[in-house]
Amino acid sequence: MCYAERPEIATLSMMIVLATLLLLLVTLLPLWRHPHWLVRGLEFPRLLLAAAALLLLLAQSLLLRPDQALSWVLLPVTGACLLWQLRWILPYTPLWKREVKAARSDAPEEHRLSILTANVLTTNRNAHTFLKLVQDCAPDVLVTLESDQWWQDQLDALQPAMPHALKCPLDNFYGMHVYSRLPLDEASIEFLVEDGVPSMHAVLTLPSGDRVRVHFLHPAPPSPTENPHSAERDAELVIVARSVAGSPLPVVVTGDLNDVAWSPTTRLFRAISGLLDPRVGRGMFNTFHARYPFLRWPLDHLFHSDDFTLRSLRRLPPFGSDHFALFTELVLAPVRGADQDGVKPTGEDHARARSIAAAQQVSAASVPTPGEPTA
Structure with a gap:
């Protein structure tokens, strides 16, 4: 029996074909802007999909005969899928140009702002x-997500050092707290898109006297157990982006x-808001x-x-939650950061931003603009 007729080779070829078709499907589906969680959820594991595409490309190169027409179809398809996934994730590696400059080492302390952002997980008791x-x-500022009344009771131990606080303890996994060493003025708690x-x-206000407008968010995810669609999450991000622009x-x-x-939604948020992502060019910092x-x-x-x-x-480091905390230290340096x-x-x-907001009947006008003159 010649090599091409061996049944195990035919079975292996069929498995590679099916794996390539599956990879192509999960690569193309997010291009469809449908908000269903099954579609939007495929934006999350792009790193895994890129790794899968690379392994599949190696398998095709090693196991398929180069003189087969099948090889000339599968290899370019898999390669294109790999390049498409890399297009999205490479900016979040050191291979990309940094979007945010490094602060000068001699930056005055009164211009510094440090923020710790942490989803503590409601059921976590650590x-x-x-x-x-x-x-x-x-x-300077601590932001907690999923913090209920029990967590508030624990976090209140920080108040001697962080006397300025916003508290919204909830039992629905959307509680939120902010504790700050720095004064918080014109503070408000809003339900921009969804009740709860x-x-x-x-x-x-920084020690320098400079004022900074801050927004703390935790929109609901698209998932089969919460929102079956991403429309509510997308709308909240869009109206905040439109509010802070300019x-x-x-x-x-x-x-x-x-x-x-x-994701395209986060890219849209960045584009509309004009805000920068310090991750770009530095790493993914997966939380x-x-x-x-x-x-x-x-x-x-x-x-x-x-x-x-x-x-x-x-x-x-981990602290018992399903999230890691993110610690960011910024320096207010308008001249250095201007370009x-x-x-x-x-x-x-x-x-697209207008369409997303209109679909949920919300607008940027409902987002507070603390520190800015009212019309």
Whole structure:
């Protein structure tokens, strides 16, 4: 029996064909802008899909005969899938140009702002480890997501050092707390898109006297157990982006956005808001899932205006949650940061943003603008 007629080779070829078709399907589906969680969820594991495409490409090169027409079809298809996934994730590696400049080492302390963002997981009771992390980092601002009344009782131990606070304890996995060493003025807690899903907004004052507009978010994810569609999450991100665009004050937006850094929705948020992502050119800093090393992606974010440069960005050690905490140190340096460039919006971006907001009957007008004059 010749090589081409061996049944095990034919079976192997069929398996490679099926694997290639599956890879092509999961690569193409996110191009469809349908908000269903099955479609949007395929944006999350792009790193895994890129690894799968690379392994499949190697298998095709080694196991398929180069003189077969099948090889000339499968190899380019798999290669294209690999390149498409890399297009989204490479900006979040050191191979890419940094979007945010490194801060000068001699930057004045009164211009620095450090923020610790952490989804603590409502059912997690390892508060001691988490509070130790906070004490070690000594952030200017602590933002917690999924913090209920029990967590509030533990976090209140921080108030002697962080006397300015916003508290919204909830039992639905959307509680939120902010504790700050720096004054928080014009602070408010809003439910921008969904009842039971809060966001927090304020203007904080640095030791230098400069005022910074801050927004803390935790929109609901698209999932079979919560929202079957991403429409609500996308709408909240869009209206906040439209609200902060062109703000005369420096801006910081942070939280668990339940969206990966490389998704089209996060790209749209960056384009419309004009905010920068300090991850670009530095790394992924995957914050979820803390317990599964091979199933991790960046869900917790901090974006800022070009008024800031970056002193440090760190993913902190585990503390019992399914998320890692993210610690970011910024420096207010408008002159140094003036030529920093992020994603430029297109007319299509603006049209899509308007469409997303209109579908949920929400608008940027409902987002507080702390620190800015009211019309």
